[in-house]
Amino acid sequence: MSAEFKIIPEAVIAASPEDKPAILKALADVFARAYSRDATEVLESLQEREQLGSTGFGRGVAIPHARIEGLARPMAACLRLNQPVDFDAADGMPVDLVFGLISPAEGGTAHLHALAAISRLLRDEAMHEALTEAPDEEALRGLLTNISDRDAA
DSSP: OBTTBBOOGGGEEEEOOSSHHHHHHHHHHHHHHHHOOOHHHHHHHHHHHHHTSOOEEETTEEOOEEEETTOSSOEEEEEEEEEEEOOOOTTOOOEEEEEEEEEETTOHHHHHHHHHHHHHHHHOHHHHHHHHHOSSHHHHHHHHHHHHHHHHO
């Protein structure tokens, strides 16, 4: 990742949501558990943003994101889906990798920089493949921690 946002091991999970609303709910629950955020507030913010247009990034990836009052910095979460799910992506492909991002409501450029950092990470073919093929949550967390540590150096 990058110093542009924070992702912690507890915010990286494998999940089995059955549809787009269940993905957003799972993501909100991860933010609640990992970062002590209010799940309802996060879910409502993600849903509100999604109504503006799908955050399906393409190539099996979605990046639901929202700005929320009271945050000090951008925070990220990662869901690797056990089965691909339709997410209304522009390329029509179902998603199996979901990166969520919540940022301070007033942090305009920080939010855009964090989105760009996630996008760069997921456009990297080798990283995309490693994340989608990681055998379990521990391996997934290890990949993301290594990126975080490397970029912080």
